[in-house]
Amino acid sequence: MTGLRVxxxxxxxxxxxxxxxxxxxxxxxxxxxxxxxxxxxxxGFGEVAPLTEFGTExxxxxxxxxxxxVAEGLRxxxxxxxxxxxxxxxxxxxxxxxxxxTYAGLELALxxxxxxGRGVPLAHYLSATAHDRQPVQRLxxxxxxxxxxxxxxxxxxxxxxxLKLKVGVGSLAQDFERVRTVRAAVGNHVRIRLDANxxxxxxxxxxxxxxxxxxxxxxxxxxxxxxxxxxxxxxxDRGVAIAADEALVQxxxxxxxxxxxxxxxxxxxxxxxxxLGVARKLATEAHDKGLRVIVTSSLDLEVGVAGALHxxxxxxGEPEPCGLATLGLFEDRQAALPVINGAMALPxxxxxxxxxx
Numbered sequence: 601m602t603g604l605r606v607x608x609x610x611x612x613x614x615x616x617x618x619x620x621x622x623x624x625x626x627x628x629x630x631x632x633x634x635x636x637x638x639x640x641x642x643x644g645f646g647e648v649a650p651l652t653e654f655g656t657e658x659x660x661x662x663x664x665x666x667x668x669x670v671a672e673g674l675r676x677x678x679x680x681x682x683x684x685x686x687x688x689x690x691x692x693x694x695x696x697x698x699x700x701x702t703y704a705g706l707e708l709a710l711x712x713x714x715x716x717g718r719g720v721p722l723a724h725y726l727s728a729t730a731h732d733r734q735p736v737q738r739l740x741x742x743x744x745x746x747x748x749x750x751x752x753x754x755x756x757x758x759x760x761x762x763l764k765l766k767v768g769v770g771s772l773a774q775d776f777e778r779v780r781t782v783r784a785a786v787g788n789h790v791r792i793r794l795d796a797n798x799x800x801x802x803x804x805x806x807x808x809x810x811x812x813x814x815x816x817x818x819x820x821x822x823x824x825x826x827x828x829x830x831x832x833x834x835x836x837d838r839g840v841a842i843a844a845d846e847a848l849v850q851x852x853x854x855x856x857x858x859x860x861x862x863x864x865x866x867x868x869x870x871x872x873x874x875x876l877g878v879a880r881k882l883a884t885e886a887h888d889k890g891l892r893v894i895v896t897s898s899l900d901l902e903v904g905v906a907g908a909l910h911x912x913x914x915x916x917g918e919p920e921p922c923g924l925a926t927l928g929l930f931e932d933r934q935a936a937l938p939v940i941n942g943a944m945a946l947p948x949x950x951x952x953x954x955x956x957x
Contacts, residue, residue, distance in 0.1 A: 604674040604688075606706075608632045608648070608666040609956065613901065613930050617741055622768035622799035623653045629899055629930065630659065631701075632666060633956040636709045638676060644713025645955055647871075647904035648705030654898065655849030655872050656701040665694070665702045674706070680714040682877065696874025697850070701898075704875040708907040708952075711876060716951035722907070723946055726880065726914035732946045734912045736925040736939060737762035737793060737894075740782065748778060749785040759941035762791040762818065762921040767808075768799025776811055783815050791818035791921070798825040798846050805835060813839035819894075821845045821867055827853045829862035836864060843867050843894065854882050858889050865892035867923070869908075872898055876911050883915050896923030902936035906954045909937065909944055933957065 612630045619626040631649030648666060650656040675691050677684040688710060694703045715725035723730035738760040742748040752763055763782060767775040782792060794817055800808055805823040812820070817840045824831055827847035835842045843865035848854040849872060857863050866886045870879045883893045895912040897905045905924055912922045924944060927933040936957055937944055947953025 603676050604636045604638055606666070606669045606673055607635045607637075608670055609634075611901065613933070615929050616931060619741060619766075619899070619929060620743070620769050621766050621795075622797040626899065629901070631900065631904075632662070632705070633901075633903055634666070634705050634709050636674065636706075636713055642713055642717060644709040644711070644716065645903050645952060646705040646707070646709030646712065647900050647907070647956075648701050649871055649898060649900040649904055650701040651872060651898045654846060654869070656898075657699055662699070662702045665699055669706070677710065677714070680717050682711075682714075685710040685714060686877065696878050700874035701871050704871045704873075705904075707875040707877060708870075708903070711907075712951040719950050721946050721949070721953060722910040722951055723913040726876070726910065727916075729916070730910075730914045731919060732913060733919075733943050734909055734924065734945075735761070735919055735921040735943045737764050737791075737921045737923055738925050739764045739766070739923070739929070741929065743778075745777065745781045749781050752782045752785045756786050756790055758939075759943075760925075760939075761789075761942050762793060764793040764795060764923065766797070767794050768796035772808060772811065779812060779815055779817075788816060792816065793819040793821065795821040795845070796823045798822045800824060802826065802828075802831040802834065806838065809835055809838045809840050809842075819843050819865060819892075822847065829857055829860045832857060832862040833860065836862070841865060841892070843892075845869075845896075848873065848882070851878055851882060855885065858882075858886050858891060861889065863891065865894060867894045867896050869896050869898045870911060871900055871904055876907060879911060880914065883911075887915065887917050892920055893917075894920055894922050897926045899926060899929070901930070902927060902933060902954050902957055903952065905937055906947065906952045910946065910952065913946055
């Protein structure tokens with residue numbers, strides 16, 4: 601063998617409780633763990649987890665691509681530099697824009713292999729100034745108000761200082777009561793973030809943001825369904841910081857939002873954007889313009905989350921609580937990347953520091 605052997609292992613994992621968003625209700629998560637290896641025993645791991653309703657390719661397209669690569673393999677990189685790894689993926693016919701989750705998974709496996717070869721954690725391969733501990737937010741999933749209050753207090757007791765709720769699923773009155781319940785349960789010292797997944801029109805969103813401003817919301821993710829910068833900008837002066845999420849599927853849209861200061865923050869999902877390379881470039885551009893950056897998983901499992909964690913730890917500036925504490929939404933996955941006092945530490949060892957469970 602003169603190239604890299606590709607192995608793709610499918611998975612399907614159940615959520616502990618159905619996850620309800622404005623776009624879909626999730627009961628299981630499907631994807632593939634991928635591994636790359638050569639005859640010398642060097643290997644790397646990645647994860648391909650399409651999330652079509654958030655902008656990735658269809659699962660069938662990812663599967664077909666993986667089947668081809670399993671049969672053909674990949675070229676060996678001529679070096680461990682990121683540019684060389686990118687050339688390997690280009691030679692295989694992969695691009696971040698056309699195959700975002702497949703590209704992200706194979707890029708992560710190449711990066712894991714490269715960092716292992718250098719004997720350093722992936723975050724330190726990405727940046728010489730990487731930190732080793734990342735604060736994270738916690739997504740609350742209970743719908744019953746009493747159970748939601750208990751969940752919120754439990755998470756604060758476990759050390760989380762930032763909580764997040766999905767909104768835009770039911771009526772505005774129901775959403776407001778859920779958020780009010782959490783605020784009453786945890787007090788004013790805990791940050792609350794809301795994620796609407798683009799549930800409202802620009803006109804509706806103005807009314808919604810006005811309604812929630814009194815509850816001291818730290819960040820409102822994707823309140824509108826459009827990616828139009830002027831619509832985002834119109835929401836920024838209403839007392840709540842506004843973040844773009846689903847609008848960032850195309851990097852050029854993100855760059856327009858950054859250039860026009862249309863949002864306060866970017867929510868970056870490497871699996872949706874097409875990998876750590878695209879996400880890190882956008883994060884650096886946003887930081888240079890004074891925007892906040894929140895790295896978030898795409899409900900992927902331990903390999904994808906580990907990659908996002910290393911990315912978050914490699915970014916410049918003060919660490920922003922990120923959306924990486926999602927393994928607890930699944931059965932028996934949390935141990936791979938535990939959250940201690942509201943933060944995740946980089947796993948020990950070179951590369952990702954984790955393997956598929």
